[in-house]
Every structure is written in structure tokens, then in C-alpha cells.
Amino acid sequence: MSVNTSVTVPVGSSTTITPTRRRPVPIIPRAPTASGPALRYRCRAEPERTGAPMPVQLNHTIVRVRDKRESAAFLAEVLGVGPPTPFGPFLVVEVDNDVSLDFADDHGPVHPQHYAFLVGEDEFDQIFGRIRERELPYWADPGRRRPGEINHNDGGRGVYWEEPSGHFLEIITRPYGSGG
Numbered sequence: 001m002s003v004n005t006s007v008t009v010p011v012g013s014s015t016t017i018t019p020t021r022r023r024p025v026p027i028i029p030r031a032p033t034a035s036g037p038a039l040r041y042r043c044r045a046e047p048e049r050t051g052a053p054m055p056v057q058l059n060h061t062i063v064r065v066r067d068k069r070e071s072a073a074f075l076a077e078v079l080g081v082g083p084p085t086p087f088g089p090f091l092v093v094e095v096d097n098d099v100s101l102d103f104a105d106d107h108g109p110v111h112p113q114h115y116a117f118l119v120g121e122d123e124f125d126q127i128f129g130r131i132r133e134r135e136l137p138y139w140a141d142p143g144r145r146r147p148g149e150i151n152h153n154d155g156g157r158g159v160y161w162e163e164p165s166g167h168f169l170e171i172i173t174r175p176y177g178s179g180g
Contacts (some may be wrong), residue, residue: 058099062090063113064106065165072103074163078130079117106165114142116170124157124173136161142168154178 065071072084072091084091090102095117119127128150131138138161140146150159156174163169 060092060100060102062102062104063115063167064104064110065163065167066106066110067164068103068105070164071167072101075101075103075169078127078134078169080123080126080130110165110167112162112166112168114168114170116172118175119171119173121157121173124171127171128159131159131161142170 063071068091069084072093075081076083076093079093079095081093081095084093084103086092087102090104093101093103095101101115137147138150138159140149140151140159142160144160150157152158153172154174154176155178156172158170158172160168160170
């Protein structure tokens with residue numbers, strides 16, 4: 001659950017706050033005012049107090065590509081998520097479970113990786129529609145032995161395709177091993 005929050009800790013307080021994210025995420029552009037910049041920022045979750053248990057969660061991963069602008073925009077458009085945002089040398093694509101893919105230009109050969117996204121049935125239809133509209137090759141299997149098909153593993157649907165740098169992308173509607 002995303003929560004817009006700010007935290008004020010009195011000077012001299014013994015309370016220690018540990019943020020749950022490494023950076024603020026820009027949202028909803030607004031007109032600049034005398035009191036602030038042209039963007040608001042949100043924190044995705046309440047900060048955790050030191051000593052409180054925190055679950056292990058993937059926060060981000062770096063995706064090395066030939067052209068970060070091309071690859072980040074491609075992924076955001078095909079998945080139907082917000083546009084990439086700059087953060088240092090990266091272009092960041094946020095997905096709905098508070099994980100980001102941080103695209104970075106790689107000046108050597110790109111070593112293709114696999115990125116799988118769990119989506120709902122409606123989202124699958126929308127994403128798969130964008131894959132077909134772009135006339136992208138797609139497969140039902142990671143071995144690319146079933147071109148032009150989708151799979152029905154675990155009672156859901158899944159499909160694989162490539163992004164511009166050769167990373168292998170996948171959308172599935174049921175987690176593998178969930179039965180069906």
C-alpha cells in the first residue's frame with residue numbers, strides 16, 4: 001500500500017528513522033511556487049523505526065542496455081506504466097509493486113537477462129495487444145520453440161518477447177508452480 005508521508009523528528013530525539021526506499025519518486029507535476037519545486041515527491045511506505053522487523057523485498061535492479069532511453073521507454077510503453085524518470089545515471093521504470101528497473105547505458109556487450117512480470121488478466125490483454133500492435137516476435141516458451149503462441153502454464157497465460165537490447169521479457173498471469 002503506497003502512503004504519502006513525511007516524518008518530523010524533534011532535534012535531540014532518541015528516535016532513529018530508517019527509510020524503506022533509497023530515493024523519493026516524483027509524482028504529479030504541478031506549477032512551481034515560491035515555496036517549492038515543480039514536482040511533488042512521495043515516499044512509498046511509512047519509514048521503519050530501527051529495530052522493527054522489516055520483510056526482505058526487492059527494491060530495484062540495474063538493467064544494462066545499449067541505449068537506456070530506448071529500452072526504458074520501450075518497457076514503460078509496452079507494460080503501460082508511467083514514463084521513465086531520471087535518477088543519477090539511470091532512467092528508472094517503476095512497476096506497481098514498488099520495484100524499479102534502473103536502466104543504464106552499457107558501453108560493452110550487453111549480456112541478456114530475463115525479467116518476468118506478474119500481471120492480471122486485463123493487463124495481460126492490454127500488454128499482449130501492444131506486443132502485437134508493434135509486430136514484435138513473441139514465444140510461448142523461453143526456448144523460443146513455440147513462436148507466435150502464448151502458454152497456459154499453471155492455468156494462466158504467459159508470453160515472452162525481447163526488448164531492444166536483447167533482454168528476454170515475460171508476462172504471466174499466474175506465478176509458476178501455483179497450480180491450475
